[in-house]
Amino acid sequence: MKATDIVVLDVKRICSFTDVIVLCTGTSRIHLRAVAHKVEETLRQRGIRPLSVEGVNDTGWAVLDYGDVVAHIFTDESRRYYNLERLWGDGKPVEWRRAKRPAARKKIEIRS
Numbered sequence: 001m002k003a004t005d006i007v008v009l010d011v012k013r014i015c016s017f018t019d020v021i022v023l024c025t026g027t028s029r030i031h032l033r034a035v036a037h038k039v040e041e042t043l044r045q046r047g048i049r050p051l052s053v054e055g056v057n058d059t060g061w062a063v064l065d066y067g068d069v070v071a072h073i074f075t076d077e078s079r080r081y082y083n084l085e086r087l088w089g090d091g092k093p094v095e096w097r098r099a100k101r102p103a104a105r106k107k108i109e110i111r112s
Contacts, residue, residue, distance in 0.1 A: 008096050023085065024074070026074070032061075040053070062074075
C-alpha cells in the first residue's frame with residue numbers, strides 16, 4: 001500500500017500549527033483509504049495516535065493530524081486541484097527514504 005509522489009516539507013518557520021507536512025497521492029479513493037489506515041495502524045503500534053483524522057471515507061483528500069506532523073493523502077485529481085505544494089512552497093523540502101521492512105522471521109524447526 002505505497003503512496004506515490006511523496007513530498008515532506010519542514011514548515012516550522014512558516015506555520016503555527018505543525019512542524020512537518022507530508023503530501024502524498026493514492027491511486028484511487030480506495031487506495032487513499034488503505035494508505036491512511038496503514039499509516040494509522042503503523043503509528044498506533046508505536047503508541048502514536050492522531051489528534052484528528054478527516055476525510056478518509058468520503059473525499060479525495062484525507063488529513064491525519066499528529067500534531068508535529070500533518071499528513072495529507074490525496075487522489076491525483078484532488079492533489080492537483082488543491083496544490084498544497086504551492087501553498088506551502090516556502091517550506092523546506094526534507095530528504096527522506098522509505099523504511100526497510102524488517103526481515104521476515106524464519107521458522108526454525110526443532111527435531112528431537
